[in-house]
Amino acid sequence: MSKATPRSSHFPGINPSAPDLSTGRRTAWAWADTHAGKDWDGVDGGVWARRSMREMIRNVGRPDYVLQLGDVTHAYKDAEFQEYARLRDRSGIGRWYEIVGNHDFHGTESGLYQKYIGKPHRYVVLDGNVAWVFVSAERGRAAGILRAPTRRWLRNVVAKYQDRNLILCSHQLVVNTVRRTHPEQDFEAVLNPRRWVSELRRHYRIDAWLAAHEHGPRRTRDQVARKGRTTFINVASFSHAYHTEACNSYLLVMRAGARELWARCRDHDRRKFIGAFSAHIPLPFPVELSARPEIVDIGPNPPKPRRR
Numbered sequence: 436m437s438k439a440t441p442r443s444s445h446f447p448g449i450n451p452s453a454p455d456l457s458t459g460r461r462t463a464w465a466w467a468d469t470h471a472g473k474d475w476d477g478v479d480g481g482v483w484a485r486r487s488m489r490e491m492i493r494n495v496g497r498p499d500y501v502l503q504l505g506d507v508t509h510a511y512k513d514a515e516f517q518e519y520a521r522l523r524d525r526s527g528i529g530r531w532y533e534i535v536g537n538h539d540f541h542g543t544e545s546g547l548y549q550k551y552i553g554k555p556h557r558y559v560v561l562d563g564n565v566a567w568v569f570v571s572a573e574r575g576r577a578a579g580i581l582r583a584p585t586r587r588w589l590r591n592v593v594a595k596y597q598d599r600n601l602i603l604c605s606h607q608l609v610v611n612t613v614r615r616t617h618p619e620q621d622f623e624a625v626l627n628p629r630r631w632v633s634e635l636r637r638h639y640r641i642d643a644w645l646a647a648h649e650h651g652p653r654r655t656r657d658q659v660a661r662k663g664r665t666t667f668i669n670v671a672s673f674s675h676a677y678h679t680e681a682c683n684s685y686l687l688v689m690r691a692g693a694r695e696l697w698a699r700c701r702d703h704d705r706r707k708f709i710g711a712f713s714a715h716i717p718l719p720f721p722v723e724l725s726a727r728p729e730i731v732d733i734g735p736n737p738p739k740p741r742r743r
Contacts, residue, residue, distance in 0.1 A: 441737060444650045446730065447553035453529025455726035456499050461562065464491070464528075466684035467504035467606070470538065472515040475675035479500030480509060481518040483674030487682040487703035488522060491732040494706055497528050498686065500728070502648045505536025505572060505606035507552075516551040517544060526631035530728065532560055533570035536648065537579070537608045541735070552607030559592055563723035565689065566596040572606040574739055576705075577646070578628040579607030580601035586631060588734035594641045595732075599717045600642045602696075609636070610666040614657045615649050624649040630700060641665045643696060643716050645685070654700075659714050668698055679706070694718045 445451075459706070472482030484507075491498075493566045500522040501523075507517035524529050533554045535543055556571040570589060573582055593601065594605070610629040626632050635641075643666045650671035658669040667694045682703040689696050700712035 447530035448523055448533065450529040450732075456724070456728070458563070458724045461565075461687075461689045461722075461724050462498040463500055463502055463567075463602070463644055463687040463689075464684060465502040465504065465645050465687060466661050466673040467536065467668045467670055468506045468650050468676050469674045470506055470509040470672075470676040471518040472512055473509040473544070473676075475678070476680075478675065480674040480676050481522070482684050483676075484519075484522055485599050486683065487673050488526060490699065490703040490706055491684070492527070495686065495701070497526070497603070500530035500532060501526075501528055501695070502567070502604055502645065502687075503531060503533040504604055504645065505534050506538040506647070507536070508539050508542060511539055511542040511545070511547065511593075513547055516547045520551040527546075531536035532567065532569060532604075532730075534604065534606060534618075537572045537574065540574060555730075555733045556736045557569075557588055557675075558730050559732040560673055561599075561725070561731055562728035563691075563725040564599045564720055565722065565724070566592075566599045566601050568592055568596070568601065568603045569603045570603070579605065581626060581628070581631070582737065584735040588595075590635060590639075592734070593635065593641065593648070593733050597640060598720075600696075600720050600722065601641055602645065603641050604645045606646065608646045608669060609644055609667060611670045612662050613660045614655060618661045636663065636665060640719065642718055645670055647671035652678050653710055654679045654683055656711060659698075659712060661714075666698075666714055668714065673703075689718075689722045689724070691724050692721050694721055 469480045469484040507519040560567040582708050609627045610625045682732045686699045696716040697716045700709045
């Protein structure tokens with residue numbers, strides 16, 4: 436199903452010297468859509484991200500690892516990728532798991548994404564009996580069109596990890612879930628083919644689905660939704676990109692033995708967690724955690740563009 440997997444420590448953003456993690460409690464920090472290189476409310480997206488990072492570390496502490504769900508650049512320029520790499524490398528957080536957003540995608544064609552971020556486009560992180568499944572944007576357009584090889588890979592890994600707590604992370608959202616995902620409202624906000632994604636949900640249990648991409652205007656309660664067996668959360672955005680009027684992220688907390696994930700929405704401008712936008716997500720299995728999570732099941736990358 437997938438090629439041989441290098442050790443997780445061989446990927447950029449995974450510090451091989453990072454200490455073992457606690458097996459009693461886990462904090463994973465999910466965020467997206469900084470859009471470095473463009474000003475939002477008079478401040479560059481990269482600067483908003485640095486401010487949010489400082490706020491989190493000073494007032495909450497460093498999480499065990501970061502889940503970065505795409506669009507750290509606006510125009511996929513070298514300086515924008517450098518801005519993100521500096522943020523990551525100076526954070527003191529030893530494990531970063533990342534995917535490509537549609538604004539980042541052309542950086543995969545130029546090689547800048549591989550140079551500065553370096554994660555596969557599709558992969559799974561196993562942390563005890565918690566399986567995090569990561570699916571990158573496939574093209575530079577807003578709509579998240581999943582290619583056939585990716586659909587096959589995704590169906591296989593979701594089926595494979597039905598015996599674990601399963602959390603899926605993508606850049607685009609899922610149709611008919613959170614705000615602006617209804618078909619008549621915004622085709623560009625969701626993963627496509629929409630019917631295929633809906634069939635995947637119908638046939639397999641997915642406990643939580645984290646995504647981003649749609650961020651503006653200000654956050655509302657309908658950016659978290661429980662649909663069927665899945666809790667959907669739009670984690671964007673980590674800057675004021677597209678007039679969100681706040682820098683938001685989600686701190687995901689799990690305890691060994693518990694059958695719940697607590698997703699806590701952080702407003703970094705106000706320096707507080709927002710209970711109204713947070714969620715307690717039920718899990719089917721008591722949580723087990725690993726001291727050293729591993730990247731496994733690397734999927735296919737998009738084909739290289741043809742030279743003209």
